[in-house]
Amino acid sequence: MCGYLGEISFETIDKDSIINSNKRIECRGPDSKRIENDKIEDIHYTFIFNRLSILDLTSEADQPMRSLDGKSIVLFNGEIYNHMELRAKLESKGVKFRTKRSDTEVVLNGLKEMGDDFVHELRGQFAIAYFDLQKRNLMLIRDRLGQKPIFYYLDKEKIIFGSNLLSIKEKSNKSKISEEGLREYLEKGVIQSPNTIYEKINKLKPAEIINISFKKNEIKKKSKIYWNPEDFIDEKTFIDDEFFNLFSESIHLRTQADVDVANFLSGGIDSSSIAKNLNDNGNNLNTFSVRFENSKYDESKWSRLVAEKYNTNHTEVDLKIDISYDKVNSILSILDEPYSDPSVIPSYLLCNAISKEYKVAISGDGGDELLGGYQRISNSLLKKSKLQNMLPNLYSLYPPFLGSGANLTKFSNDIAKAYSTYLYDEKFLNYLGIESNKSAFETQIRNLNISDYKKLSIMEYNLFLSEMMMLKVDRTSMSNSLEVRSPFVDHKLVEYVFSHQPSYFNIGNPKKILKEYLLDDFGSDFTNRSKMGFIFDLESFIYSNKNLINDNLDSLDIGIEKNVFSYFSKFKTRINANRIWKLLVLSSYLTK
Template structure:
């Protein structure tokens, strides 16, 4: 796991000196030191500058980067792991490629030089890399199938620049990084800026499963993999499908145990992380597991993690914290994120990564099943909304909806009124927008009064949520639920879940691996009809059946709980001074972005308990903390 950065300078005269380019490159990689504290590599090759920060995982002695092939034809800077690199080395060596190290990095060079972009199909792992082909003067870059590793890029004045984080690009003095108000609207809607856009104008994220080519000043991107469509009803029995799934999961875990440093497992006590812990414990003696607990009972799940740790005799490490005390860390964590992202669980994820890194360098986690196996409550809610929509209009508008207004408000884990209002808003939305309506902090309608001078075009839902519709339309499954699952994986998981895990783990120089996002596992699950994932109201149906004999019954019978913190009460309590300062009328008027009257209304209603605006206020607070820390130039 590492950090990469670089740029390709156009010809035509006026090029900066080598000393200038090396200075810029060093500044960019220096911003990524937390991703790679074990070494720095800088290389100038003609117009191309490649930088690398290394976190040593495999071939500790000889795996330094940027790395050239033995014949000096190409050089690569790489972030991630190629899990099948040993098999690929044998394959490529048989085709005449000469390897000089035991590192997985070298197989990327072999794949390109022997097969070009088609060589990406052979790589199994998580990766983002940039490779410079000296002969063709081509930059070739790619991102893994699910986007576990980040890759940002921009083309300005003929100069292509890239990096693992926007913080690296911000160090390059020849780039112009400006934040358009349109990006802020998108963030307020999604709680992140969806791929391929970023918080900055003309700076993009490379899509997952895509590659980039830059040659003679021309930049192109293309797809090399996508999630397969659901197939017909399997001929195999459910028992055989369960057996195949267990085999694939075991294989995925085994692939991710390859390392020359200590490993461990994130263990929350849920089905997903418990499955990873159980499979790992069967392959490694006395595996280390890590969990975070809270003193507040309604948010604490540590007893479930302890139950699993005891069942599999792991070396368990646990830290119990006060959820209220965690709020003081929020400004520091948000400031270190290269883009604003309003997932409240960044705080416990940051702390979990800190505890884990004190003991190991690599951790396996349970990310992926909620998207692939329809584990979120939004999936059965999607079907329920379809049924609700079929009810007679009088039943919906004169009976059910008036009754929901009698439900109580609560600042706890579940707010009945908030849940009901959110469900009804999504039920009224078209299919493609339904789940995103439930996920959004601010709808297009809610944003109409939020901004001082909003771009009128984005206040239309079709424009504001165009990235979601594009994904929904791009996956031609006949089953709408499968299209929802695709959009979830390609948007919510990509830009919310995986970004959170990557940034929080790498802040502590910890590598996080996700066995459930193994290509073979994912393709197997994607091809299953939806009823093997959601059976009635039973979520993760086949997964839970497959691991029923592996996990304690108490774990299998649990309802899903997110890695949550008491946001609603924080906003009324310990974070109230920051709310008053950053969302106060004086600050907002000086800033000139928001409508102070509307923000004041949201703050007052939440403070008195008249309404639950936790999502809206949390999103605004995170944005203000990020703007305060990064101070970008805001443009119309």
């Protein structure tokens, strides 16, 4: 896992400026740094790569990596879990390798041999830049589920691309805020690809390939999506053994490394299922969990139970209630694009603790999206009574300072309306004077011609997992030079659940299949307890730092009222704390 920055241009490139812009990326790869600066005919190019060495620790595996014939170059951030299998296939075709175990060289030679068809063979997480010097073509490729980012700026003279949005902004000198990006952030708490907070800077979509061809004094762009979970929708019979075989394979592939591997262990169903699988297959586990001082958010009792059951080498990281304002601001500074999920804070602190001893950690992220584990899925699918279905009619009377009104609109029998209320806060937007796109989101759900459960699952992958969850995992881990691998975020598993009947889903007992898997080891008290999110005591932080936050928000020049803090602190609830937090994150970001 690494980070890179590159520029290809018809004009001379300022090498010093690209080195300076790379400073934000160095945390992604502190083990080595290599720069390639050259020219071919009328094209100048400069690439800088920061490596976190995990597979093939030799310098031969450093990047940027050139092909043996010198005609192509690759910059690759990520891991290809099936690289040895793909290497064998390429070698059987006569392809030569200089390294013994580098997955980077597998990517380089595979793309050189097969073109972009090779991407269908890759099983992993990746953000790839492949430059064919002979064809004068740059290919940018993002993994199917959006685990690794690629940003780019393109004009008539050049393309600047890389792993960090702020680096692209600095190198391109394009810092004008996008009004649409700003609106989208205030609506969703994230800006969905291909947009960013800056005009003229874009982010590749998940499963997108962009080809940039440098013709004579002309740059042409083509893009395509090479994978879509909707393409796999079917109603085959779901077989538990088939699912668990894929699950075991996915976990095993993610243990492959030339360094030691750790495990996140929240004590929840997902991370505990991974721990059980690893233990049952003879692995020794190094586990990490957070212990919250506030018992309302603490699951350390359960993670400790799992650690004891599987005799893991377990570490607990303490998170106190009174986390300082300066500490929170310091953590927010890692975000190269605005993102409002407050679980960034505990996620960063846990990654930081793990990174002191390990370079790689396995997480349980993606289990809820894969198996319908979120309460919003079950609640949206539940049939409402006539009385409950009348509650949404009171929404227009509900004042914004009381909350989002989701406690009313979630009772709609319109599944699209019920589901969208968990992701959109129209009351907050209306107060800020911003128009919501919630109706378009609901229309998108209704237009899917599949079962209601799979409609919502598709939306979880299109928005929540790929645009939100994976952003958090990537930034909080890579800012600590830690690679996170998520077995549930595996396209083979995703294809399996979408192509089979959802018999694994029980509306009253989410993730039943994993609970039954764990039942013999832990009993029903463990498996049937209420789900807890990975969050910290946001209310205490927001309302105990009123003056500091209020001053911060007063400096936020985006056309909103100055009394926003006092208005939304009339009722000191979590929803209002989340609203203030969203603005605080934006204010912190815009001062960078």
